[in-house]
Amino acid sequence: MRSFDYHCATNPAEALSIAGAAPARYLGGGTNLVDLMRQNIEAPAALVDVSRLPAVIEETPNGGLLIGAAVRNNVVAAHPSVRTRYPVLSRALLAGASAQIRNMATVGGNILQRTRCAYFYDAAGSHCNKREPGSGCDAIGGFNRYHAIFGASEHCIATHPSDMCVALAALDAVVHVKGPGGERDVPLLDLHRLPGDRPDIETVLQPGELITGVALSPSAAAAHSAYRKVRDRSSYAFALISVAAGLEVVDGRIADIRIALGGVAAKPWRALRAEEMLLGTDPAKERFLAALDAELAAAKTFDGNAFKVELAKRTVAAVLCELAGVNP
Amino acid sequence: MSVRITIDGEGHATVASAAHEMGMGTTTVQRQHSADRLGLPLESVTVKIGDTSLPFGSFAGGSSQTASLGAAINAASVKLAGELLRMAGNDTPLAGLRANELEFADAGLRKIGDASRHESFKSILKRAARNEISVTGESGTPLEMLKFSIHSRSAIFCELRVSDVTGEIRIDRLVGSFDCGRILNPKTAASQFRGGMIMGLGMALTEETLLDERSGRIMSASITDYHVPVHLDVPDIDVLWTDIPDPRTPMGARGIGEIGVTGVAAAVANAAFNATGRRVRELPLTPDKFLLD
Amino acid sequence: MAIVINGTEYPLPDDPRVSLLDLLREQLQLTGTKLGCNQGGCGACTVIVDGARVLSCLTLAVQADGREVRTIEGMVAADGGLHPLQQAFIEHDGFQCGYCTPGQICSAIAMVAEYRRGDPSYVTADLAEGPKGTTRQEIRERMSGNLCRCGAHNGIVDAIEELLAGEAP
Incomplete structure (x- = not known):
């Protein structure tokens, strides 16, 4: 690991001022960044430890929740309000990594974690445009079982590995950001970028900007929501695909529906097309499948991950059937 | 494989060989074996292994260590009996006996089946004014490999579920039955069988070395990318065995280190076939191979 | 510092x-x-x-x-001897090579506290209620962050089950 200066910030203003003085990375639980630094994939000159910033989960005036960026993943998952009002978020967090890692990882760090593409990690022998812009993408034509079917480019087909973000995408979460230029709110769905020709630029955050929290709005669909993760190993493995969904049915018609997919793109993928087709209809498996066919028509697959289309379709349909209480 | 047995003036035996202990129970089992063979209580035997300064030991592998180490201990104990007899001289209850008329019992030697003609190690050494006696014995290629073909057998039974939505396989029960000669220590043997079967589960479901032929790079070279089973993958595993001694090996025992692994993938693939009608012949049996029509 | x-x-x-x-x-x-x-x-x-x-x-x-x-x-018992979980690992043969054992034991001791606090896991059926009783599936999911290459999983789960069945500290 290369040398770096370490600073521990006690409040966001202090974090911003330290980060402004030197090219720095913010450090949360370290579960991803420390690993990447040890592999010499990241080599920041300075780390600003933001894991000790106030870590609270508070009720908001609109009846939602504001989750501090420094709150540990397991604390969010076990929080009574999250478990009852946003079960999809609790389940998604519990599906991620291991208990030890969830005890370390912060909400902000989870959002900003980097891909687990094996070619990205293989600094010693593989080409990766995300790690070294312009060097090529060995995942194309290589092992790409875990890779993207949506939004990929000829430069990068990596996926975003977070489970939590898939749930946040379904919940229309809003990310609170503080930066040198002031504060702003970014919808989670707009925070991550698709790779295009710059896969090394992964979010819309500007240098020095710090995630301070995530805001959730209340909704019936959020309270009636579920998460399903499909993986080779039954636990402690990244998703082949995952599904976060919420559903509100009023008088036999779908009044609100949220579908987000994980493991399919460089960002959590909201199935807006399918949602649009299903809104206002009465829930039935055939209709779910038809809507997913339409959504997945835009998928572009590779040798190793063509199965994801069928897998995603079936898994989403099964989750929706369960939420709707209709025959699977 | 060589073993040195040393008995000190207090009658305590040290059994030493540059063999290996990776957790499979070598020390425990050979201590039990030595105590049994030398007529000593367990606490009077120390087993020393894992150091190249000790008598030559072969590698722990090929399911061979237990049997070959046991054979070397056997050979050393035969030499020990002969040397102790010589050392005992004429002023001993053993006087006039030949080595092949002796057995180890009650921390010493006696005429086979005759407790009245017994002398302890301690007494023999004391009279000879010796602090210790030390002999080295060796085992060669076992007879079963030269003249006979004797093999261990196993049958593995598996009960599993396959998701008709995702194709994920989850194992509910696993039973292994083994014919591996005499089982020397039921506790360590059961653990070794189970351990092997869990490696077999990994082979069946998740473990795969990915070689990128364009670069020669192994793309599953880390434990995060190469998936060994986690706790949630592992059901309760029953093991049973025939415990029929092998007449061609010194303890009637054969190695059990590997046989646990071998049948599991086939049992899992067969169970998955029975559940789904889909015959998959390529491991690991990942969900994408069981997305059913 | x-x-x-x-x-x-x-x-x-x-x-x-x-x-x-x-x-x-x-x-x-x-x-x-x-x-x-x-x-x-x-x-x-x-x-x-x-x-x-x-x-x-x-x-x-x-x-x-x-x-x-x-x-x-x-991790020591009140009398300075082995922690009850260490003793249970020996009795249930919860290890072969022993390399993962310190991690398994530290993990399990903290896990028992999470369990008793009512924290849910991915296999907890009712998120709002939390885990009901102690099941081997719950132990397995919660311990899945500790790999064991020798395959001592059954013994490890047995040992933890015994600890969970004992008196709360």
């Missing part, structure tokens, strides 16, 4: 690159905690920091400033 390990205070290293694991093993000779993959994939380096189980390989030692760390060396 100081860290408390098993009740004793130690200064933190000057170089922020030192992981908590390396501080324990290389500088303090507390070698009970094991270095496995050094990248968060195996759980062998699990220790308990302020009551929570974490991976010491991915924790920078400076991040543990002012915190209380418990390692396997700190």
Whole structure:
């Protein structure tokens, strides 16, 4: 690991001022960044430890929740309000990594974690445009079982590995950001970028900007929501695909529906097309499948991950059937 | 494989060989074996292994260590009996006996089946004014490999579920039955069988070395990318065995280190076939191979 | 800048690159905690920091400033003998090579506290209610961050089940 200066910030203003003085990375639980630094994939000159910033989960005036960026993943998952009002978020967090890692990882760090593409990690022998812009993408034509079917480019087909973000995408979460230029709110769905020709630029955050929290709005669909993760190993493995969904049915018609997919793109993928087709209809498996066919028509697959289309379709349909209480 | 047995003036035996202990129970089992063979209580035997300064030991592998180490201990104990007899001289209850008329019992030697003609190690050494006696014995290629073909057998039974939505396989029960000669220590043997079967589960479901032929790079070279089973993958595993001694090996025992692994993938693939009608012949049996029509 | 390990205070290293694991093993000779993959994939380096189980390989030692760390060396029974879980591991043959054992034991001891607090896991049926009773599936899911290559899983779960069935501390 290369040398770096370490600073521990006690409040966001202090974090911003330290980060402004030197090219720095913010450090949360370290579960991803420390690993990447040890592999010499990241080599920041300075780390600003933001894991000790106030870590609270508070009720908001609109009846939602504001989750501090420094709150540990397991604390969010076990929080009574999250478990009852946003079960999809609790389940998604519990599906991620291991208990030890969830005890370390912060909400902000989870959002900003980097891909687990094996070619990205293989600094010693593989080409990766995300790690070294312009060097090529060995995942194309290589092992790409875990890779993207949506939004990929000829430069990068990596996926975003977070489970939590898939749930946040379904919940229309809003990310609170503080930066040198002031504060702003970014919808989670707009925070991550698709790779295009710059896969090394992964979010819309500007240098020095710090995630301070995530805001959730209340909704019936959020309270009636579920998460399903499909993986080779039954636990402690990244998703082949995952599904976060919420559903509100009023008088036999779908009044609100949220579908987000994980493991399919460089960002959590909201199935807006399918949602649009299903809104206002009465829930039935055939209709779910038809809507997913339409959504997945835009998928572009590779040798190793063509199965994801069928897998995603079936898994989403099964989750929706369960939420709707209709025959699977 | 060589073993040195040393008995000190207090009658305590040290059994030493540059063999290996990776957790499979070598020390425990050979201590039990030595105590049994030398007529000593367990606490009077120390087993020393894992150091190249000790008598030559072969590698722990090929399911061979237990049997070959046991054979070397056997050979050393035969030499020990002969040397102790010589050392005992004429002023001993053993006087006039030949080595092949002796057995180890009650921390010493006696005429086979005759407790009245017994002398302890301690007494023999004391009279000879010796602090210790030390002999080295060796085992060669076992007879079963030269003249006979004797093999261990196993049958593995598996009960599993396959998701008709995702194709994920989850194992509910696993039973292994083994014919591996005499089982020397039921506790360590059961653990070794189970351990092997869990490696077999990994082979069946998740473990795969990915070689990128364009670069020669192994793309599953880390434990995060190469998936060994986690706790949630592992059901309760029953093991049973025939415990029929092998007449061609010194303890009637054969190695059990590997046989646990071998049948599991086939049992899992067969169970998955029975559940789904889909015959998959390529491991690991990942969900994408069981997305059913 | 100081860290408390098993009740004793130690200064933190000057170089922020030192992981908590390396501080324990290389500088303090507390070698009970094991270095496995050094990248968060195996759980062998699990220790308990302020009551929570974490991976010491991915924790920078400076991040543990002012915190209380418990390692396997700190797991002792009231009479100074083996911790009840260590004894249970021996009785149920919960290890072969023993390399993952300190991590399994630290993980399990913290896990029991999570369980008794009512924290849910991915296999908990009712999120709002939390886990009901103790099931082997719950133990397995919660312990899945600790790999074991020898395959001692059954014995490990048996030992933890015994600990969970005992009196709450």
